[in-house]
Amino acid sequence: MSLKGVLLDVDGTLVNSNDAHAQAWVEAFKKFAYDISFEEVRPLIGMGGDKVISLLVPGLTDSKGVGKEISSFRQQLIINQYGTKLSPTPGARQLLLKMLSEGLELIVASSAKSDELSVLLKSGGIDDLLPQATTSSDVDNSKPEPDIVQAALDKINLPPEQVLMLGDTPYDIEAASRAGINVIALRCGGFSDSQLEGAGAIYDDPAQLLEQYETSALSR
Structure with missing residues (x-):
């Protein structure tokens, strides 16, 4: 066929x-006092953000609380900063x-x-x-x-x-x-x-x- x-x-x-997405995650986690390295995030790029958050910080979710704030901040970094370059x-x-x-x-x-x-x-x-x-x-x-x-x-x-x-x-x-x-x-x-x-x-x-x-x- x-x-x-x-x-x-x-x-x-x-x-x-992909590198820009990983860096945005690092910055977003750092803003909310989570020390996550680029090397930890980079292999996960390609998954949905909901899965990335819960894998890096078990217990967090992108649908509520701090996890939602992290996800939202990362998204704004991509839209307003990284994504345009x-x-x-x-x-x-x-x-x-x-x-x-x-x-x-x-x-x-x-x-x-x-x-x-x-x-x-x-x-x-x-x-x-x-x-x-x-x-x-x-x-x-x-x-x-x-x-x-x-x-x-x-x-x-x-x-x-x-x-x-x-x-x-x-x-x-x-x-x-x-x-x-x-x-x-x-x-x-x-x-x-x-x-x-x-x-x-x-x-x-x-x-x-x-x-x-x-x-x-x-x-x-």
Whole structure:
């Protein structure tokens, strides 16, 4: 069955934002007197923020109390400070244009909240190419739960076997796999090949995937 659609992660996949997200978490925790290091946070980027908080400080939740304040402060750092200074990953826009020219339906499937996502897409210079999105604002459970992926699949109304996901973290791979979707992984998000195990293929970045487009799963 031929490929009809591609689900797209954004952070680390299309926009160089993973380090910025980790730094924003460090600052947000510090503001509320929690000493969390960059090295502790960075491996968790790609999960939903609700999961990051409870993993780093058991007992905290992003839905109430100090955890909610931390989450809100981090979000404002991304929207007003870090998110406006980001760059696209190499070849991101060109790859999107190629996929669109091939008639593929594209939709964002991101753990970011919707108001963060608009900043990230604009910063990456790709907001005009991706009008459709599902985010953590749309579902109860964020990555690595499959809810965001499933919601994207429902929105474009395609069966899993006609869709691929493009991502950069183990959490993208797990979420997509649990929804029955194959994944192309990119190293530009900062994860190792062993951490990206389970992907159907791994490329350095969108530019390399574009170079090898005709031999990739995108051209099937």
